Amino acid sequence: MNRFVLPDESVLRAREKLVLDHFRDEVIQDWDATLSTFPHPHYELIASMTVHDGDAQVRTYYDDTRVAFPDQHHEIIAFRHSVDAVIVEFWLLGTQLGPLGKIPPTGSPHRTRMNAYFIFDENENLVTERIYFDQLTILRQLLAGVDKRRPSGLVKLARIVRGVLSMTGGKPDARLIETTPPDFVR
Template sequence: MTVHDGQGEVRGYYHDSRVAFPDQDHEIIALRHSDDAVIAEFWLLGTHLGPLGAIPPTGNRFRVRMTAYFIFDAEENLVCERIYFDTLTLLKQLLGGLDLRNPRNWVLAARCVRGLLKTSGDKPHPALTRTTPPAFAD
């Protein structure tokens, strides 16, 4: 529920995601297009080797199905990318691999839960909740 607007914020997002998952990769499932968009379905995969926001690295691998919408204006300039995925599936893979029978993992698990709680209270960006209904042609 975050918006990264402008070159600096987008570059920061890509930097942070590559720090969290330096081996991040994509497996394309399908590409589609409409009059003003390209839609990509893909698997995103990688290993959690750096911090993901407030969540410390777990060293676990993940594989999550995603959809990305690349939206273009009338001059065919890319104006927006919207990504949709199941966050819980990602978090389950990152945190679920921790062996909690091993006391050495208890501190990491507690830090991960604290990181999740820290980020879960954020409110969605207003651009995501105050949307304008589409105007359909007759």
Template sequence: MVATLTVHDGREKVRDYYRATRVAFPDQHHEIIALRHSDDAVIVEFWLMGTHLGPLGAIPPTGSQFRVRMTAYFIFDAAETLVCERVYFDSLSMLKQLVGGLDMKNPKNWVLAARCLKGLLSMSGEGPAESLLRTTPPTFED
């Protein structure tokens, strides 16, 4: 997840990620915008949508809906086995919709907004995945 600088490597970690996101957004769904391919990848542009009904990490549910444009690269090895899904999106747009959907004229939402900020700050202390910070430039042949 490039936007959050996290890597979910291995079958169990990927399953845990999908399980956690379906708890946070049980109605999560996609609308494909475009589908492209290259020699070793399938590239998908899509809208991701859902309603924040469960915790998103340390961020409590807000009940707000979101719609965020994303791009996913599905990378395959020489044997055509899927080896990586790399997802790009604007995480601030998503958070703005989740927290910004709260009616701040209602005092009961002030505590929830503060809990969301506290949760976000607690998650920001996690270090980024080193593999997303240090990449090897490609070598191009003449």
């Protein structure tokens, strides 16, 4: 791919349709349809430096996030095309009604601004969804609903902090830290 030349309009329109279908199918939790947008499902979550690769891992990721946020949905802010990707800026919204990893449910909503890069290969296959967001933004909103003046709220807060701490310190996925700089041929 020439990094200075956008694909033909028909290619950009096809990518856009695929990405919008992907977003729609995620919201209605039609995992078969969502996964069909990839020949091989692959998510990279940059904030946590984790990768979900393959059908089983991505389905587990979907299930875990929808247990935590059963009403998860989004509001698209901006949609951009690049040589090899569609870049979507959006708000992710949801109410934490179930555990998020080891963080117990808070009952609090969140609205978090994110970017997702939907990366296509030279055959126009979607090969990666790479998501950028700030975990602290989500956590701050989830904690906002905990009543810190009541003993039960303090107990919940302690469980949340324990859950957050147990999720830190893991090794980042090597696929996200072992990168190769682009070759800028002049």
